[in-house]
Amino acid sequence: MVGPAGGRPVLLLRSLSFVVEPGEILGLIGESGCGKSLTLLSVLGLLPRGLAVQAGSVRLDGMELIGAPQRAMAAIRGRRVAIIFQDPQNCLNPSFTIGRQVGEALCIHKLARGRRAVRDRVVELLTEVGLPDPEGCMDRFPHQLSGGMQQRALIATALAAGPQLLLADEPTTALDVSVQAQIMELLRDVNRQRGCSIVLVTHDLALASQFCDRIAVMYAGQIVEEGSVANIVHRPAHPYTQGLLACLPMLGRRQQLRPIPGEIPTPDEVLAVGCAFAPRCRHRLQECTSAHIELHEATDGHRARCLLVRHSPQPVGPPT
Amino acid sequence: MGVRLKDRLGAGPTLVVGAVVVAIFALDALLAPLVAPHDPLHGELARRLLPPVWMGGSADYLLGTDGLGRDVLSRLVWGARVSFGLGLAGAAIAAGVGTALGMVAGWWEGWLDGLLGRLADFLLAFPMLIFAIGVITALGSGFWNLILALSLKSWVEFMRLVRGQVLAHKQLVYVDAAHALGRSGAGILAWEILPNIFHGVLVLATLRVGYLIIAAASLSFLGLGVQPPTPEWGAMVNDGRNFMLSAWWLSTFPGLAIVVLVLGLNLLSEGLHELLDPRFRDPGIPR
Numbered sequence: 105m106v107g108p109a110g111g112r113p114v115l116l117l118r119s120l121s122f123v124v125e126p127g128e129i130l131g132l133i134g135e136s137g138c139g140k141s142l143t144l145l146s147v148l149g150l151l152p153r154g155l156a157v158q159a160g161s162v163r164l165d166g167m168e169l170i171g172a173p174q175r176a177m178a179a180i181r182g183r184r185v186a187i188i189f190q191d192p193q194n195c196l197n198p199s200f201t202i203g204r205q206v207g208e209a210l211c212i213h214k215l216a217r218g219r220r221a222v223r224d225r226v227v228e229l230l231t232e233v234g235l236p237d238p239e240g241c242m243d244r245f246p247h248q249l250s251g252g253m254q255q256r257a258l259i260a261t262a263l264a265a266g267p268q269l270l271l272a273d274e275p276t277t278a279l280d281v282s283v284q285a286q287i288m289e290l291l292r293d294v295n296r297q298r299g300c301s302i303v304l305v306t307h308d309l310a311l312a313s314q315f316c317d318r319i320a321v322m323y324a325g326q327i328v329e330e331g332s333v334a335n336i337v338h339r340p341a342h343p344y345t346q347g348l349l350a351c352l353p354m355l356g357r358r359q360q361l362r363p364i365p366g367e368i369p370t371p372d373e374v375l376a377v378g379c380a381f382a383p384r385c386r387h388r389l390q391e392c393t394s395a396h397i398e399l400h401e402a403t404d405g406h407r408a409r410c411l412l413v414r415h416s417p418q419p420v421g422p423p424t
Numbered sequence: 425m426g427v428r429l430k431d432r433l434g435a436g437p438t439l440v441v442g443a444v445v446v447a448i449f450a451l452d453a454l455l456a457p458l459v460a461p462h463d464p465l466h467g468e469l470a471r472r473l474l475p476p477v478w479m480g481g482s483a484d485y486l487l488g489t490d491g492l493g494r495d496v497l498s499r500l501v502w503g504a505r506v507s508f509g510l511g512l513a514g515a516a517i518a519a520g521v522g523t524a525l526g527m528v529a530g531w532w533e534g535w536l537d538g539l540l541g542r543l544a545d546f547l548l549a550f551p552m553l554i555f556a557i558g559v560i561t562a563l564g565s566g567f568w569n570l571i572l573a574l575s576l577k578s579w580v581e582f583m584r585l586v587r588g589q590v591l592a593h594k595q596l597v598y599v600d601a602a603h604a605l606g607r608s609g610a611g612i613l614a615w616e617i618l619p620n621i622f623h624g625v626l627v628l629a630t631l632r633v634g635y636l637i638i639a640a641a642s643l644s645f646l647g648l649g650v651q652p653p654t655p656e657w658g659a660m661v662n663d664g665r666n667f668m669l670s671a672w673w674l675s676t677f678p679g680l681a682i683v684v685l686v687l688g689l690n691l692l693s694e695g696l697h698e699l700l701d702p703r704f705r706d707p708g709i710p711r
Contacts, residue, residue, distance in 0.1 A: 148604060150600065150603060150604060174608070178606045178607070178608055179606065180606075181603070181604055181605060181606040182604065182605035182606035183606060186604070186605070187601075187604045189597060189600065189601060189604075191597060194596060194597040194598060195597050195598055195600075195601040196598060196601075197598045197602070197616055197619075197620065198598075198620070199619045199620045200619065208602070208605060208607075209605045209606065212605060212606045212607055212611075213606060258601075261601075261605070262605075265605075265606075
């Protein structure tokens with residue numbers, strides 16, 4: 105549970121829990137403002153000033169991260185868990201060359217000794233992420249690279265210390281579609297070749313369905329559904345997920361888009377009790393807003409925070 | 425840096441002219457014992473008040489001699505050490521202290537920032553010379569006291585500059601990215617933010633050297649700076665005051681030296697600003 109430090113009763117994240125298996129790609133889907141980026145930040149203890157984790161736990165291989173001392177967290181950040189932010193242009197320090205920035209994690213975590221060793225390792229990493237002319241790139245500045253190349257460089261920076269888990273916060277949102285595909289393929293290669301788990305945060309359900317093994321859908325600070333990609337896309341159980349799928353324009357079909365009526369609630373508008381989606385839901389029942397709703401199992405590994413699932417574990421309402 | 429340096433050196437004469445002028449004075453100050461023809465402290469009373477060589481003076485004393493028979497040129501050359509040295513030392517101390525405090529204030533904010541801010545407001549209320557006169561009256565005159573007086577007030581500007589820059593950069597995403605890689609707070613300040621704001625400090629420092637040279641000269645002119653017989657340009661101007669109509673060269677040359685050096689420093693500062701400011705680096709950079 106994440107809310108303002110000092111305890112004003114507006115929670116930004118609640119009822120959130122998921123597990124990432126080694127080597128798995130988990131997609132965290134949601135629209136703007138649902139709290140997906142905050143989720144990633146709270147894993148690494150990087151919440152902005154004014155927000156704090158009020159309850160809950162984050163465990164990495166059994167080690168508790170919430171409340172861990174700064175020293176321990178600094179040893180984890182970059183080394184075992186790395187995060188890739190959305191806008192590569194702004195993430196790279198404009199005053200340093202690419203080579204120095206990619207090598208930064210190596211230096212911070214003391215993984216390479218001597219300029220020669222660091223340099224060689226950086227060239228390896230730049231080659232791994234598919235940058236043409238890695239030697240030349242090393243001495244260039246961020247503004248001299250295109251968006252796609254910057255993002256590759258950022259990924260190289262994140263991978264430098266060999267993390268077990270990569271948190272990718274909308275890594276391709278700022279990029280063109282063709283470059284998007286290349287970067288996603290790169291991430292898939294990273295996952296396969298290094299065995300690195302990835303949590304992919306995105307609002308693009310189509311993208312997630314192509315690259316992820318499992319998907320968790322977020323709405324207003326809660327996870328409302330999670331399951332394998334096949335289940336989520338073909339047998340969505342939660343009305344919000346169904347609505348999202350119905351919103352997606354389909355190539356080749358000319359039919360009217362069906363938006364979800366209503367608007368995403370701001371953090372203080374979110375219902376304190378019950379399902380946050382209830383005000384916009386066609387199938388809502390009296391009990392939907394009267395008590396906290398747990399995740400109910402629809403089929404194996406496929407769960408949704410919806411009373412309809414509890415009543416009948418088959419999806420109701422028309423999917424796309 | 426390598427790529428940018430080559431592109432930009434051809435960009436304008438400001439940097440080059442400024443650098444050359446300052447370099448000449450710097451070399452002169454460093455090599456004073458080799459360059460000065462005579463001892464600046466001892467004069468031949470028999471040869472006092474000689475005019476410059478082109479006005480009928482002697483070739484031994486190119487710019488003439490002063491009231492005690494000391495060679496003006498030699499005193500000018502040695503005076504560079506004193507005046508330039510005062511300016512450099514004062515600016516360096518002010519920059520060092522101010523930058524350190526500015527980083528602390530900008531990064532941690534809170535009560536320390538508030539305290540430093542009020543202290544800065546207090547110091548800025550005084551004009552430089554009044555403040556320096558006060559300090560020197562309290563502590564006595566002399567080279568190091570003079571530097572103390574000058575830097576005690578100058579550090580404030582650096583603190584404000586650095587604090588503002590740190591506050592601005594703190595919000596940028598690359599700081600978060602560095603944090604996410606495992607850097608600590610102090611590490612981020614030193615390795616990520618400081619290199620980005622360093623050029624601002626350098627430009628300001630260059631400018632301040634000139635200002636402090638003038639301030640030091642003014643104080644020496646008033647008799648509160650370095651004491652005789654140490655040659656200092658401001659003191660030399662003062663010494664020549666009584667001879668303005670008869671031996672004008674005594675005040676004019678040190679005055680010219682001050683003007684030219686400070687002008688050179690200003691040009692150098694401007695040139696450095698153009699060279700280093702990222703906004704001039706490449707059109708199309710969002711900053």
